[in-house]
Amino acid sequence: MISILKKRSDIILLLVFAAVVASGPVLFQPIGAGYPDLLQKFAIFGIFAIGFNILFGLTGYLSFGHAAFLGVGSYTAVWTFKLLSMNPIPALILAVIAGGLFSLLIGWVSMRRSGIYFSILTLAFAQMSYNLAYSVLTPITNGETGLQLAQSDPRVLDVAFGRDYGAVLPTPDLFGINLSGYPGYYFCGALLIVCFYISIRIFRSPFGMMLRAVKSNQNRMNYTGLNTRPYALAAFVISGMFAGLAGGLLAVTDPLAGAERMQWTASGEIVLMTILGGSGTLLGPVIGAGVIKYFENIFSAFNENILLNMFSFFPEPLQHAAAWVAGLFVGEGWHLTLGALFMIIVIFLPGGLMEGAHKIINLFRRKTDSDGPQKSADSAPAPAE
Amino acid sequence: MTDFKVNRRGLMKGAAAVGVGLSAPQFFVSGANAYTNEPTGGSVTLGFNVPQTRAYADEGADELRAYELAVEHLNGGGDGGMLNTFSSKALTGNGVLGKKVEYVTGDTQTLSDAARASAKRMIEKDGAVMITGGSSSGVAIAVQGLCQDAGVIFMAGLTHSNDTTGKDKRANGFRHFFNTEMTGAALAPVLKNAFGEDRRVYHLTSDYTWGWSQEGSIQKYTEPFGWETAAAVRTPVGAGDFSQYITPVLNSGADVLVLNHYGKDMVNSLPQAVQFGLRDKQVNGKNFEIVVPLFSRLMAQGAGDAIKGIFGSTNWNWSLQDEGSKAFVKSFGQKYGIPPSQAAHTCYCQTILYADAAERAGTFRPSELGKALEDFSFDGLGNGPTDYRGSDHQCFKDVLVVKGKEEPASQHDLLEVVEVTPRAQVEYPADLLGGELGPYNDGA
Structure with a gap:
């Protein structure tokens, strides 16, 4: 009985999720986020966070180097555009493969340790990859300037199929549909839904159960004679493939790959996204990714003029004072707002935004439903590590 | 596992979701725009x-201060600044083409990704019809490519790499600032006179397009008279501490250090080099010298006493005494209480040049506006007679070779102009730097 309920709630969850993705441009318009570039970022980093959550949320292995896989995916995709074709499909397939292989390599070494040592190892590998991309491998990555397309690229497959872009610099297109703007968003959104579905399947599978067991007590698992490392490594590689896909999509929507995508701050960002939203929950990481990208793009764009307009109902001196105070938290100071929000959430809602959502839902449920508290204990997500 | 049976409820939900999804894009396709972000109301939006x-x-x-000042002047506020000295009189202080100029701002973080995200927001959300800015060639090139794809004009701010209007030039991109090729051509003769021939040079170079370009240009113009490169070491942008890079210079046998650093990098590396005693050293029987090819007053201020006697080049300096410069320094000083930097100057000029071209072309359409800028000759913007070359969208004007003042009269009066290198000496054929402009893109 319970399992059937679970299934139906999953289907509803997936359908609601798909509906939200599909109506994104309308839904996010009122908060100023309904423009293609930010929506694309929501979808792409949503995929990245879903993948990271499969590792961190389920096995508890905290990787501080996931940005490296994102960067590898981006570089692979841009090189595919340059050498093979502007069609995103080969680029994405190769990006996922590259992300997977690279994570297998790093995971194979790092997974020999757990806890903080694992985190430090992944961090070290990611910084190494960043420095390689930044200066050592400049012929491949073009360093700080970033890898870009050129008119003179070979594009072997496009040439073979007689596709000619003329004198203009080509942009990625899916059989004639240009993938910038809203079509690009729907392309990313469709993949986000697919990834979300895969994530649900993993969460509900015996494999997912095994990963949760790794998180709860790995030693006990080992004492029962079960080798847990292949499971954890598989989770690491899967999340690396998600990251590769996200990196590839970044290149599809904007064909440029820069080394800063691999920096440790980018790795930290994905950890923040997951914890902010609620690690170990299905929806949490996607929401966390959205919140952080929203702050980064919208709050950082507020300038003094906008603030003065906002406070125009105040008398003149008060208006300037209010604008000055608010100015500390927006524009260049958007990190401050994000930091404060993060602290509040970690202190009061260790389960992230999803815990907050559950609390609110339960508040209403308790009034109408007598067995509410029991359910809430059941559905509350595990606190973040 | 999860069993996706099609039931009536699910089907209806799915159909509703698909319906919303299909209708959403149509929502935003607002008629048939003639070109990207054609301004239709009483105002026009620029992206800084x-x-x-x-x-x-x-x-x-x-740069942001200069942009705000330029917008004020375009809308008829303030004292009009360089609009009064500008040789083209198309602008009347009544906005541009009768539309009030408004602006949006964004932080590039000197990262290509962040800069492109910010520029995309301006184009897609705020409806900016032109993007301008820079301060890093890597970012400028990345944003220029984006503007080409999106079909808006990009007016480059401070970007000094050859590639911006060379290898990576785009039809929709225009640059007023000079480049490393011009710096090399202007600086080399002065260095030869000051430090003599047969020198061994150690390069510390910011590891990105501008640094590479700067290093190459200095080598290209100093090698003919016998300066040879002892070593060229790449340093990451924003390193903060350069001591690990400067120590090896001491024992390298080099007698000239060229710091291909800009901004805070130079503010950190130059004082460290001086503290390490490089300038008091004698190598190969010659005084050890330091050169900073691209100099700005802001950097000089940051680097303090270390800049005294250091040679470099600059696009513009506030101490110039022509009418345009004086008018600009006056109105900038009145508004902000400090003299403008070369970055502020080039950004102000670019905004005015864009507005003027729109006024003369009678439209903001990139292809027609661009044509109005191509091979446009003007004067009165602080650099003397200047040409916007049509074949690579690069401005040509005199280049200033400057030196850190030994006895500064004030905290802003830090650079003295050693030589004004005439335009003819720094000009080069357009095909020298490679790249292709391609056609204009008007976008949707």
């Missing part, structure tokens, strides 16, 4: 995309 954080933040802050 500058670094507000990290290594080039000082330049970015000054």
